[in-house]
Amino acid sequence: MTIERDIIITEVALRDGSHAVRHQYTVEQVVNVTKALADAGVPYIEVTHGDGLAGSSLQFGLSKVNDMELIEAAASVAGDSKVAVLLLPGVGTLTELKEAASLGAKMVRVATHVTEADVAPQHIAMGKELGMEAVGFLMMSHMAPVEKLVEQAKLMESYGADIVYMTDSAGYFLPEQVTERISRLRQELKCEIGFHGHNNLSMAMANSVAAIKAGATRIDGSVRCFGAGAGNTQTEALIAVCERMGIKTGIDLYKIEDLAEEIVAPLLPVTPTITREAITLGYAGVYSTFAYHAKRAAAQFGVDARDVLIELGRRQVVGGQEDMIIDVAAELAKGKTVASK
Amino acid sequence: MAKLKAAIIGSGNIGTDLMVKLGRSEHLELTAVIGIDPQSDGLRRAKEAGYAGVDTGIDGFLADPTLEADIIFDATSAKAHIYNDKVCQERGIKMIDLTPAAIGPYVSPAVNIDEHLNKNNINMITCGGQATIPMVAAINRVANVVYGEIVATISSKSAGPGTRANIDEFTETTSQAIEVVGGADKGKAIIILNPAEPPIMMRNTVYALVEEGKMNEQAIRESIAEMEKTVQSYVPGYHLRTEPIFEGNKVTVLIEVKGAGDYLPEYSGNLDIMTSAAVRVAEEFAKNTQKETV
DSSP, X not given: OOOOOSSEEEEOTTTHHHHHTTTOOOHXXXXXXXXXXXXXXXXXXXXXXXXXXXXXXXXXXXXXXXXXXXXXXXXXXOTTSEEEEEEOBTTBOHHHHXXXXXXXXXXXXEEEETTOGGGOHHHHHHHHHTTOEEEEEEESGGGSOHHHHHHHHHHHHHTTOSEEEEEOTTSOOOHHHHHHHHHHHHHHOSSEEEEEOOOTTSOHHHHHHHHHHTTOOEEEEBGGGOSSTTOSSBHHHHHHHHHHTTOOOOOOHHHXXXXXXXXXXXXXXXXXXOOHHHHHHHHHTOOTTHHHHHHHHHXXXXXXXXXXXXXXXXXXXXTTOTHHHHHHHHHHHHHHHHHHO | OOOEEEEEEOOSHHHHHHHHHHTTOSSEEEEEEEOSOTTOHHHHHHHHTTSEEEOSHHHHHHHOTTOOOSEEEEOSOHXXXXXXXXXXXXXXXXXEEOSTTOOSOBOOTTTTGGGGTTOSEEEOOOHHHHHHHHHHHHHHTTSOEEEEEEEEEEEGGGXXXXXXXXXXXXXXXXXXXXXXXXXXXXXXXXXXXXXOXXXXXXXXXXXXXEOTTOOOHHHHHHHHHHHHHHHHTTOTTEEESSOOEEETTEEEEEEEEOOOOSSSOTTOHHHHHHHHHHHHHHHHHHHHHXXXXX
């Protein structure tokens, strides 16, 4: 039986949510969540370290369980759902991509900073060669003007990407910006367009709806907002919104609500809320994973995490530069010492 | 004292920056810049500076009896290097390989050049490797490093098409060299491109986990400071951003590399450290040869 879907949802709680549990997912947790998501009819389930394949590191946080074990476990219970993996060129390599494919991953999302698409062709081509669906995932897309975004999206398409995502890694966009950008991408590209939001300014749902209206057909969500910063567009709420709008997602509303409440919520160390650090991420346009590290560094160096995040935004720091957080915190602390003398 | 004769294959950014640096060397005499494009800016500059500009590749250079070299820097590609190395080895010419070919051993002049002075081909690892592996080695020489991880952040403008198309080579080569040259039991490397304007200086972070019970903050601090001076002797713009940070058995070292601004702009510290390290390796060869002939 083919399920009718107007838009295709990718659930990212087992990847973006990896940040929220400091990459401590166990095989049992991944299996339970994947089973329930598959049963609810979620078509794609992303399973990887928060920073993609081989993301386990001192820079980003060490995984409790190796990516490959989690991917294999998820694929074994995914049923009709497909397991997706994230890959950041510069972190993960073709070696890990091949291994993930051999363990059952069916989609690779190749993520680059919005201006750096040209590090992705090898990985997209390999994904296709391995029989996977390939996605070009343009991160921190608020940091480039619309023309640049379109140019880079076209590059991704030219490398063979089946889908190009505009990723609001900082949760910075306001809905009219999303409308403008997705509309342009829809006009200029032939392939499907996707949107990945963060809820740091409480705009993830409004932005996702704006993206759908402007022509995006792939939307990311995380159940219970289980993602970095204030999390992503809340999947179960998105399904309800889509039903009200007459948009078919093929996902069972009650089932996704139940799994969010009963299976995912107990995994969360803290209830996701829009904290002052999360707001600062969206306000300053900083990569959503930085909130946790900034809070830690701020405590270590005796400065305000918000000052650290705002300074990082001012320096145009990009995703992956977690090491800049200590650097900036140390520098602010030094400045403070000098100022108080 | 007689200088060792040197030539450069590759008339792009790296080759031209090498040319400027070799012009200052007390131990090396640049004879020729070898390219394949007669129109290239690098060959034009080479001729203007009074060097031979060969536009027929390594074969053209070797066929010309008026040109000679004891040592050749290869700044082309991994594929081209395999051929270049073969024909140069037949003539007994030493090769310094700035490509990812890695025919010869990985070398950082601050760490392991002494072990490899008898080799005919040396590989210069990667820019991130040159910037970070000396610090892994500095920690490892006083406290066994069980895990060494490095993050190199370079400005988008100084990451050329070769680096971009083969970004996996960076992570793989650097990870291996952290182990082989740096001495870590396990190595890992990450590279990040940052498009900020004005372009950022090359930044590197080294995270090292030392063996339980082997942490010696004072000794590590001193060893790192000494290594910083060693690297500065050939890369003057190399410096720590802040004091090393200690947490349990983890040491974090934050490094910035400001380029010399020879042919490439100052923000291209990633390229400057490669060319500077390559020249230092060749100078060590030259000094060693001079010792032998004395």
